[in-house]
Amino acid sequence: MSDHSDHIKEAATFAENVRRELRSFPADVVADLTDGLESDIASSLADGASLSAPESYAHDLLRGAGLEPMSISEKSESLLMQTFAKVEPLWSKVRDLTEGLAPAWWVFRAWIATQILGAMINEVDSSYGIIGQWGEMPIGAAIVFVLFAVLSIRVGKASSSKWKMATTVSHLVFIALTFMILSNETYPSFERYWETHDGNPANFSNNTCVKTQVPDVTKASAMTAEAVLSQQSLGFVYLDQTTMRRVDRVSTSTEILAQSIRMGTEICMGQEVELFIDDSFTSVPGATSLVPDGQTDADGEMSSTTIPVKSPITTVPKATTTTRP
Amino acid sequence: MGDASDRRLDRSQLLKGVLDLATLSVLAEEDGYGYDVVRRLRVHGLTDVAEASVYGTLRRLFSMGVLTSYVVPSEEGPHRKYYGISPTGHEWLREQKSQWIEFRDVINTISETNNKGDK
Numbered sequence: 001m002s003d004h005s006d007h008i009k010e011a012a013t014f015a016e017n018v019r020r021e022l023r024s025f026p027a028d029v030v031a032d033l034t035d036g037l038e039s040d041i042a043s044s045l046a047d048g049a050s051l052s053a054p055e056s057y058a059h060d061l062l063r064g065a066g067l068e069p070m071s072i073s074e075k076s077e078s079l080l081m082q083t084f085a086k087v088e089p090l091w092s093k094v095r096d097l098t099e100g101l102a103p104a105w106w107v108f109r110a111w112i113a114t115q116i117l118g119a120m121i122n123e124v125d126s127s128y129g130i131i132g133q134w135g136e137m138p139i140g141a142a143i144v145f146v147l148f149a150v151l152s153i154r155v156g157k158a159s160s161s162k163w164k165m166a167t168t169v170s171h172l173v174f175i176a177l178t179f180m181i182l183s184n185e186t187y188p189s190f191e192r193y194w195e196t197h198d199g200n201p202a203n204f205s206n207n208t209c210v211k212t213q214v215p216d217v218t219k220a221s222a223m224t225a226e227a228v229l230s231q232q233s234l235g236f237v238y239l240d241q242t243t244m245r246r247v248d249r250v251s252t253s254t255e256i257l258a259q260s261i262r263m264g265t266e267i268c269m270g271q272e273v274e275l276f277i278d279d280s281f282t283s284v285p286g287a288t289s290l291v292p293d294g295q296t297d298a299d300g301e302m303s304s305t306t307i308p309v310k311s312p313i314t315t316v317p318k319a320t321t322t323t324r325p
Numbered sequence: 326m327g328d329a330s331d332r333r334l335d336r337s338q339l340l341k342g343v344l345d346l347a348t349l350s351v352l353a354e355e356d357g358y359g360y361d362v363v364r365r366l367r368v369h370g371l372t373d374v375a376e377a378s379v380y381g382t383l384r385r386l387f388s389m390g391v392l393t394s395y396v397v398p399s400e401e402g403p404h405r406k407y408y409g410i411s412p413t414g415h416e417w418l419r420e421q422k423s424q425w426i427e428f429r430d431v432i433n434t435i436s437e438t439n440n441k442g443d444k
Contacts, residue, residue, distance in 0.1 A: 008402045033384055036406030039399065040359035044376055047364070057377045064344070064381020 004046065011041035014051055021058035025067070033061055106156040109174065110148035114141060116177045209268030216263035217275065223252035225275060233269035240279035247279050254278075336373060346421040347371060348382050349410060352392065353418055356409035359383060383408050391417050 015037045022030045041051070051057070059069045098105075118141060155167050212232050217225035222238070229236050238247040241257055260274035261267060340347075351357070351365045359380045366374050386392045391414040397405045410418065 004401060012403070032388075033381065036359065036396070036404060037380065038403040039405045040363075040376070040380060042402055043358075043360040044363070047360075049376075052377075060375045060377030061381040064375075064378040064383075065385045066381075 004042075007042040007045040008038070010045060011038045014041055014054060014057075017054035018058050018061065021054050022062070029067075033065060102156060103153070106152045107149055109171075110145060110152040112174060112178070113148045113152070114145040116174065117144060120177075209270075211266045212269050214259070214261045214263055214265045214267060214273060216259075217256050217273075218259055220256050221252060222250050222254040222256065222275075222277070225256045229273060234267070235270060235272035236275050237272050238275050238277055241276040242278070245279075247277060250277065340371065340374060343425065344374070344378065344382050345386065346418070346425055348379065348386065349391065349414055349418045349421065352408055352410045353415070356407050358397075358405040358407050362408070386414070390414075 015034060018037065019030055019034055022033065025033075045051070052060075062069050155170075210233075212234065214234065215228050215232055217228055220228070226236065238250050238254075239245065240247050254277050256275050257278060258276040260276075347366055347369075348362060351362055351369070354365075357365065360376065362383065363374060363376050363379045366379065383392065387394050387408065391411060393409045393411045395407050395409075397407055399405060
């Protein structure tokens with residue numbers, strides 16, 4: 001009994017090896033050739049026969065069936081053909097599908113071309129990429145799009161090799177231009193960054209800023225507050241605490257009652273801090289402002305309360321400067 | 326001069342030409358599975374027939390419509406694939422037998438002529 005099961009196991013292993021030798025043939029041929037092989041081999045083993053090598057066994061099987069064993073090159077070719085036979089139907093489906101979508105593609109590439117042209121001749125808005133570059137010229141965009149669409153459809157319908165070549169070249173140009181525009185807008189270079197912002201951190205856009213902490217100027221005089229804030233490269237504006245109106249002329253000794261941004265808060269350099277005062281006590285004869293750009297009149301009042309930012313980074317008590325790219 | 330093996334007929338080549346006839350003949354007696362056919366061929370004297378050649382021959386004759394086939398499940402192991410001769414196979418067998426007899430007679434005649442020459 002154990003011999004029988006051993007023979008069955010050995011026969012199954014041998015039959016599997018024979019199938020492996022036949023793997024270059026189509027699966028249905030292999031299945032047909034080796035169906036029931038296990039039981040025949042097991043019977044042979046039970047009769048005391050010894051098995052030959054799976055390769056020669058497979059060759060005998062093939063020759064008996066009228067098939068010639070393949071050489072290595074034929075096997076490779078057969079495998080290639082089998083692979084091609086498997087892939088070809090899928091490729092045909094994809095080709096049929098894409099052929100059906102061709103008109104949509106012709107229109108789409110005309111739209112892409114319109115956007116590329118818009119990005120090239122208009123001022124580029126980096127927040128939109130290559131899309132929406134005709135924002136202020138919708139009629140112009142429509143005309144260009146129609147022209148491109150007509151050309152694109154004509155090229156798409158043409159079958160001559162000359163037009164095909166033109167199509168291929170134009171696609172390559174499309175890809176190159178799209179890549180150039182997108183890379184230029186999405187990832188601005190370091191040089192372009194400084195060129196745009198004059199190297200002055202105070203002029204940085206919302207995307208980037210140099211942070212600084214707001215100092216405490218409450219209870220200080222306007223003169224002191226202006227000095228401290230300007231040293232931190234912060235602007236300021238005076239507001240009357242009662243009317244909440246802007247006060248343009250303030251005495252240097254006017255006391256700051258409160259500030260709009262709390263001490264220690266990190267904000268971008270160049271931002272304004274609102275300073276609240278009591279406008280009924282602003283007139284202090286003889287007072288002067290320490291702010292260089294501020295103009296004072298004979299009454300010691302400043303002509304402007306918004307101070308342009310001077311040096312970008314300075315160290316003052318109660319304030320630190322950090323840089324975030 | 327060559328050794329004894331060179332002087333023997335190439336039985337494998339001879340067998341190749343008549344294996345269809347031999348296989349059909351044993352199956353005309355009774356249906357059988359692959360190794361059963363091999364065993365019967367060996368009992369009849371074809372001791373050096375290769376198993377796999379017989380199995381391949383059975384598949385080929387079946388695909389030509391000369392043989393019928395059916396599967397018999399086994400409780401102790403894999404199923405057995407049995408073959409039987411079809412009506413077409415019987416016609417084939419008759420034709421092949423007559424061709425073989427004709428061929429055998431020709432060879433006998435030739436070899437007998439050669440024997441007379443030797444004398």
